[in-house]
Amino acid sequence: MDESSTPMDFSTPVDVSPPVGLRTPVDLRSTPAWEMDKFIEDQLLPDSTFLTEVRADIKVISAFLKERCFQGAAHHVRVSRVVLGGSYNEHTALKGRSEANMVVFFNNLISFEEQVQWRGEFLEEIQKHLCQLQQERQFKVKFEIQNSEQPDSRSLNFKLSSPELQQEIEFDVQPAYDVLCKSASSSLSLPFPQIYTQLIHECTTLEKEGEFSICFIELQQNFLEYRSPNLRNLIRLVKHWYQLCKEKLRKPLPPQYALELLTVYVWEHTDEDQHETATAKRFRTILELVVDYKFLLIYWTWYYDFHPQEVSDYLNRQIQRDRPVILDPTDPTRNVAGSNLEGWNLLAKEAESWMYFHCFKYRDMSLMPTCDFSTFPIPHRNCSPAAHGPEALEIRPECIEGH
Structure with missing residues (x-):
């Protein structure tokens, strides 16, 4: 060493991390379950x-x-x-x-x-x-x-x-x-049944079922308007995961909106758990539903229900279709799950590969379970849909073996 050079001081810590713009993004797979909320925030x-x-x-x-x-x-x-x-x-x-x-x-x-x-x-x-x-x-x-x-x-x-x-x-x-504005008696909480009667009649006559859901976009927004911020963040997390899958698989996948509705379903059917791993547990449950997509039957009766008869007959036909069925909460003619079974299969395999990642493990490295749906009746596989009660919200999934 040149005697004129200044010796290095190894007693002082040196920051060797790359500049902020060059740092590797945090990987969701390796994010600890108890830091999932922080991952969303950051x-x-x-x-x-x-x-x-x-x-x-x-x-x-x-x-x-x-x-x-x-x-x-x-x-x-x-x-x-x-x-x-x-x-x-x-x-x-x-x-x-x-x-x-x-x-x-x-x-x-x-x-x-x-x-x-x-x-x-x-x-x-x-x-x-x-x-x-x-x-x-x-x-x-x-x-x-x-x-x-x-x-x-x-x-x-x-x-x-x-x-x-x-x-x-x-x-x-x-x-x-502008069908909602056209009906002076309709509102964002309860459109007249005649609107859905007209929708079903025209969709079936024109063979364009599901193509007019944009006419109900305000109802779609209203469906999530007053939900918990934690649910919105969970939806963000699922959308982020969906984008990762799109980038990796490079093939047509089921609509992102189907996963958003699955997220709402899981949120509504689980307790208000505030534990540090609650978000990760719900996320893992959503992935499990994706894995078991062949048994999904989900619908809501917020804006339409089983009255009048024409709507009832149509809705009963919809919920007897081949799975997966996830009906748009605002448009009974639209099966948001779509018909791309190959895409669902690809997404299901990806979801299954995620189920055992570090982000779903407790501090002792044990694997967290999915959410318990036992308090919500689930019909047996191949059974007819459950009776339709007077609830404001009804969701009927087929049974998912192993849950």
């Missing part, structure tokens, strides 16, 4: 500044569409209102990338069928004015219109992003028949 909550800017830009976009679409046209169809859904606010958005819905409601339509007939013209009109707006206004965040590769697309997309914050939300824009 890794999954979105940037509040970004969301504030997004809200401001969305307000501008919504007002612009309402003011400009079809102004001066000979017909009387105009934008009545614009409603947001999905992961676009502080309650549901994820850090990084989220997806949301923008539903543009049009007045003076009289049926769901007219929504189909006008869809192409609606989308052209919306896209034209979004492009105009892009040229006319400065946005708080980056505004990009996505060009659809499908000529008969039912929607168009735009993205609001902040490269500096590494945050983005992609919006799926869809035009819709």
